Amino acid sequence: MERLVFDAAAALTILFAGLMVMHPHPVKSVLALVVSFFGLAVCYVMLSAPFIAAIQVIVYAGAILVLFLFVLMLLNVGEETRGRERPIQRWLSAAALLVFAGLLLGLLRAHGASAPLSFGPLSGDVAPLARLLFSRYLLPFEALSVLLLAALVGAFVLAQREKGA
Amino acid sequence: MIGSIPLGDVLLASGALFTIGLAGALLRRSAISIFLSTEVMMNAANLALIGYGSAMGSREGQIIVFFIIAIAAAEASVGLAIFVALFRHKETIDVNKINLLKW
Numbered sequence: 016m017e018r019l020v021f022d023a024a025a026a027l028t029i030l031f032a033g034l035m036v037m038h039p040h041p042v043k044s045v046l047a048l049v050v051s052f053f054g055l056a057v058c059y060v061m062l063s064a065p066f067i068a069a070i071q072v073i074v075y076a077g078a079i080l081v082l083f084l085f086v087l088m089l090l091n092v093g094e095e096t097r098g099r100e101r102p103i104q105r106w107l108s109a110a111a112l113l114v115f116a117g118l119l120l121g122l123l124r125a126h127g128a129s130a131p132l133s134f135g136p137l138s139g140d141v142a143p144l145a146r147l148l149f150s151r152y153l154l155p156f157e158a159l160s161v162l163l164l165a166a167l168v169g170a171f172v173l174a175q176r177e178k179g180a
Numbered sequence: 181m182i183g184s185i186p187l188g189d190v191l192l193a194s195g196a197l198f199t200i201g202l203a204g205a206l207l208r209r210s211a212i213s214i215f216l217s218t219e220v221m222m223n224a225a226n227l228a229l230i231g232y233g234s235a236m237g238s239r240e241g242q243i244i245v246f247f248i249i250a251i252a253a254a255e256a257s258v259g260l261a262i263f264v265a266l267f268r269h270k271e272t273i274d275v276n277k278i279n280l281l282k283w
Binding site (some may be wrong): 016017018021022025028029032033035036041044045048051052055058059061062063064066067070071074075078079082083086087089090092095096105108109111112115116119120123143144147148152155159162163165166167169170171173174176 | 184186188189191200201206208209210212213220223226231239241243246247249252253254255256257263267268
């Protein structure tokens with residue numbers, strides 16, 4: 016049963032990610048990605064990580080993708096014009112992609128499924144996660160807050176209009 | 181809950197998602213679409229981390245994913261600010277038309 020739900024959510028995620036790549040209009044591809052990230056959140060719940068699922072919905076689908084939408088509408092980006100690049104770019108991209116997919120599939124077939132990893136199931140509680148985050152990983156956590164502040168200032172400076180321009 | 185979900189399924193989904201992201205990054209021409217594709221690839225890596233973490237009965241995978249999501253937020257804000265600045269400068273975000281470094 017759990018496997019069925021996980022596989023359905025993963026299929027939804029992959030389907031909408033594919034739709035995002037295929038769609039020439041950027042706004043619609045962002046909206047497809049929102050659906051895809053909701054599917055991914057369901058996958059996280061099935062893998063007993065409900066906290067990560069919550070921040071996936073709140074931070075990724077709620078904040079980051081909305082930021083993308085804001086910028087797309089601010090810049091008024093239309094549909095992509097195709098066929099401007101040289102054909103060799105397209106061929107090389109497709110070849111690189113096929114080689115990568117083949118290698119990944121081979122690697123998964125060789126090692127992935129047979130990995131001897133099914134230990135005890137985790138409880139989905141947030142409290143042990145928070146305990147770990149605020150004890151052992153306290154320093155990275157604080158460094159992260161400095162990084163977020165730096166990104167805030169950096170984004171403000173970059174997007175500001177130059178003086179006299 | 182991982183007990184009844186084989187790790188192979190998780191890794192296959194993660195690999196498929198990463199390949200789709202790579203396809204987008206290689207084939208799309210709009211800078212924002214390429215940026216979105218890198219987000220998809222990052223989420224594929226997150227899925228693999230969560231899957232391995234749950235399978236090993238460890239919470240470290242979730243901690244790493246927490247940090248990755250926070251860093252992705254920082255990266256997205258700075259990247260989009262760069263695109264806004266670039267658009268002011270060049271009036272386009274099509275990567276074929278941004279060829280300042282081309283000889």
